[in-house]
Amino acid sequence: MSENVGRVIGVNGNMLTVEFFRPVFQNEMAFAAVGEERLKAEVIRVRGRYADLQVFEDTRGLSVGDKVDFSGELLSVQLGPGLLTQVFDGLQNPLPALAERTGFFLQRGLYLDALDMNRRWAFTPEARPGDTLLAGQPLGSVPEGIFRHRIMVPFGLTGRLTLTEILPEGEYTVRERVALLTDEAGREHEALMMQTWPVKIPIRAYAERLRPQKPLSTKIRIIDTFCPVAVGGVYCTPGPFGAGKTVLQQITSRHADVDVVIICACGERAGEVVETIREFPKLSDPRTGKSLMERTCIVCNTSSMPVAAREASVYTAVTMAEYYRQMGLHVLLLADSTSRWAQALREMSGRLEEIPGEEAFPAYLESVIAAFYERGGLVRLHGGGVGSVTIGGTVSPAGGNFEEPVTQATLKVVGAFHGLSRARSDARRYPAIDPLESWSKYDPVAPREQVALGDGFLRRSAEIGQMMKVVGEEGTSMEDFVVHLKGEYLDAVYLQQDAYDPVDGATSEERQRHVFDRLQRILLTEMDFPDKGEARAFFQRLTQATRDWNRAAMDNPQFAALEERIMQMAAQVTRYA
Amino acid sequence: MRKIYHRIDNIAGNVIILQAQDVSYGELAAVAGTRGTSLAQVIRLEGDRVYLQVFAGSRGIPTDAQVRFLGRGMTTSFSENLLGRIFDGAGRPRDRGPEIRENPTPLGGPPVNPVRRVIPRNMVRTGIPMIDVFNTLVESQKLPIFSVAGEPYNQLLARIALQAEVDVIILGGMGLKYDDYLFFRDHLEEHGALSRAVLYVHTAADPTVEALLVPDICLAVAEQFALSGKRVLALLTDMTNFADAMKEIAITMEQIPSSRGYPGDLYSQLAARYEKAVDFDGAGSITILAVTTMPGDDVTHPVPDNTGYITEGQFYLRGGRIEPFGSLSRLKQQVNGKTRSDHRTIMNTMIQLFAAYRETLEKQAMGFRMSAWDRKLLKYGRRFESEMMDLSVNLPLEKALDLGWAILADCFAPEETGVQTALIEAYWPGEDGPGAEGSGADGSAPEELADAAAAADA
C-alpha cells in the first residue's frame, strides 16, 4: 500500500478539502482519520494541491489538520460466490455481519469484507491447461445455492490468455489462486476465485451486445401486455409519492421470470427493505422450489444512511448484476429510487459550488443517468451463451411533476416508461400505471393487434368519460356509453390486479394470452341494452364475475366454469342483426 | 483549559464566522453576547475559519463576543425523571422543575442497521374510522398530518396520543403557538397522561434556530426509551417550521437552493429524523406522528412533497375531516389482513364508491340529470360523510366495519358494489342473510362468519 498522506483543511458537511503532497487520482479512495476511526472517502475533484473528497460517513469530529490516507485504489467491490442472499450497504458492507459486531446501530468507520473469506467452496475446474481463454470465460465453477457459480478469467485482463495452471477439484476459499494464465506478451497473471472490480467502470468481458427482444415476464398484466419490459431492457417507473412505485418493484422482484434479482434500496425507507429481508426467505420461488432469497441480493443504503454511499450504492448494485450476467444468467436490477441518487449528486455538486442546472441538479446529470442505464443490456458471451441485465428504476419527481430533470433525463434512455398516476392510486386502481401515458418499445406477451384494440378501447373510453363530464350521460349516445363501459371493464378486470391475492397477484404469460383473447371477444361483441341503467348493471355483474375468474387458479375447474359463465353473460346481451 | 476567542469576523443571519484552531466539525461553542450566552454549533470549517450556527440567533452578538469551544457535540440528558416534565426547544426546563443532567446522549446518533428492524405488526387503535378502517396506523410508523393553518391538527394529534396504547409520549413543538402549547399540556394533564409524557416546546416567540434542535432532542430521548423496551409515540408539530429554520441557515450559508429557497438536502435532513421511527428487533419502538402545514394548501410545496416521499403515508386533514383521497397508510396492509376478513374489502369498496360519489357530485353541480345510479351514490356519499368521516365519530374498528356493511346494504344491491361473492355471502346484511344481526344497532359480526369468509377466500 502506498504511503500517501494528506491533511484536512476544510470540512463542509460530508465534503472534505484535503491538501496532498504526492500524486492522487480522480475517484481514488481515501481514509480520513478521526480519533481511532477511519472514514472512507473518495476524491471527486482536484484543484492544485487540494483535493475535494466526498466522505461516505458522518463527518462529525473531523478537524483541520487531521490525517487522510490515500489508498491508491478506486472504489471497488468484491465479486465471487456468496453474494446472493446477502444484504449489503451501499459500499458492499454486509449488514448482518455489521449487526453482529455493533448491534442495533451502524457504527461509522467499520468496514467488513463482502465475501466470507473463510468459507470453502467445492470447485470443479472446467478449463484445461493449454486452453486459450478471454477475460470473462469460465475457469471452473462452484455450487452457489440454486446454480453453478462460474469462476472466470479476471475481467481486467486483455487479449488471448493461455491457461498454464489450474487447481484440481477441491474445496477452496475465495482468496485461493485457482489458475495461472499467460498473456500474449508472455506475462503471467493470477486468477483468484474472487475478483475485485471498480464500481464505476462497466464490466465488458463479453463478445457483443444484442438487441433485447424477448419479453420479460413480470406477471403483472398491465406491464406484460400493455407496456412490456424486455429481457436485457431498461425501464423506469416515475410517480408521485404513495402511487405505488415501491410496491410495484416488490411484486416484480418476487414474480419476475429471471435468474437473479438485485434490489438496490437507494435512499428510501429502511422499513421497505426489512419486508424483503424478512419475507423472502419464507417465500418459495416457483422456478426453483427454493426460497426466493436464494436468487436475491440486496443493496441497501436507505435515506438516513450516509448520502455519499447512496450515490455509490447504484454502482455497487449494477456491478454485481453485470458479474452474474457474465455467467450467462438473466439478472434483474431494481433501483428505488434513482431520484435519491440524483439528489446525492446534487448535494455534492452544491458543496463543490458547481454551476447548477435546472432545479440545482448538476449539468452532467443527464450523462450520468444515461451511463448508468447503459450498463443494462443483453450480451453474447465469449464462447457462446447469453446473459442479461434488465434495469428498472423508480423516479420520484418533485411535486409528482414529470417535467423535471431526473424524469426527463431518464425518459431519454429507457425502452419502457411506466408512469404512475395520482388519480389512479387515489381511486385505488392498482397498479396505478397510467395506461394512456405509459409506453414501451418492447414486444408484448399478447398479439400486437389485440393489444392495439384494447388500447383503442381504453383511449376512447377515457375520451367519452371526459365528454360525459361536459354533456352528461343523457347527452351521450348509447353506443358511446357502451364503449365507455367496455373500457372501464377492461381496466377493472385486466389492468387492475390485486397484488395481495395469491392467484390474481401473478398472472403467467400463458394465462394473460388466454384471458386477453377472451376479453377481446367481449370488447368486440356488439351489445344491446334497453337503457343505460341496464347497461351499467350488466357491466357491474360482468366485472364481478370476471374478478372472481381472476381469483381462480387456471388448473382449478372453477376457472373453466367461470369463463363459460362470463362468455354466456356476454352472449345474452349480444345484438343479433 | 481550551482557548477562548474574542474576535468575530462575520455576522450574517444566525451564522457567525471567526478564526480558531483545533475545532472539530459539529462541535459546540458557548457564545456570550450582550443578551446572555447561547449555544452554537460548528457547521463548516475552512482553514482557520470556523462557521458557527448560533441557536439563540445572532441578535445582540458583538464583534468581540466571547466564544468558548466546548470540545463536544450536541447532547441531551436522558433519565426516567424526564417523564412528566416540560422543556423548551433547547432542553431547558419550562416548568420550574430542576434541570436534568444525567446521561448526556448525543443528538442525531447513527442510523439503525436495517437488519435489526422488524416488520411492523401491531395496529394502533384510534377509534377514528377514517384511520382504523381506511388507513390503519401501525406501531413504529412515521406519518404526518398534512393540513393548513386553522385546522384542528393539534387536537387530532392529542386525541390519537391519548387513545393509543403506548408507554411514553414525547411531544416536540416547533414554532408552536403559546395557546397550543397550553392546550397540549392541559389536555394531557386532564386525561392523566402527563406523567407518561415529556414535552419539548419551542414556541413561535423563541429564536427560530432553536426549533432545529427539537426533533433531534425528542428522537434521541425516544430512542433511549425504546432501547429500554418502551413503546414510544413521538408527536412533532409543526415540521414545516423546522424546515423553514433549515432554509434560513442554508440561505445564510449561501447554499444553492434546489426549490423555493430550500436546500438540496432537505430530503436527507427530513429523512434523518423520520427514519428514527423503528420497531427494534428485541427492544421497544418509536412511532412518529407529525404535523406538516402546507403553505398555500399546496401539497407540491417542497416541505410536504419531500415529507410525503419519506413518511409511511399521510393523513390529509381538511375541513375538519380526514380526506379519504390522498390520505394513505403505507403500513396498513401489515395489519389489516389480520383484523377481520372483510376489512380490506370494505376499505377498498367504500373508497371506490366514494370516488364515484364525488364524480356524481360534480355532475350534479353542472346540472345534469341524476340517474338511478347517481341517486344511490348521492345517498351513499352523504351517509359516508356523516357517519364515517366526521371526526366526532368514535367507534372501535369492528363496529365501524359493521357500519360499513350497513351503509352499503342500505344504498346498493350486492352486485353493484363489486364485492366478491364469498364475502357478500358472509357479511351482507339481509332479511335472513347471516349478516342481518351483524349490522345496525348491535354491530358485531359473529366470529364464525369471519372464519367462513376466510375459508371462502382461500
Ligand SMILES: Nc1ncnc2c1ncn2[C@@H]1O[C@H](COP(=O)(O)OP(=O)(O)O)[C@@H](O)[C@H]1O
Ligand atoms: N398494487 C397495489 N395494490 C394494493 N395497494 C397498493 C398497490 N400499490 C400501492 N399500494 C398502496 O399504496 C401504498 C404506497 O405504495 P408505495 O409503493 O410505497 O408508493 P411509492 O413508492 O410510490 O411512494 C402502499 O403502501 C399500498 O398501501
Ligand SMILES: [Mg+2]
Ligand atoms: Mg417508494
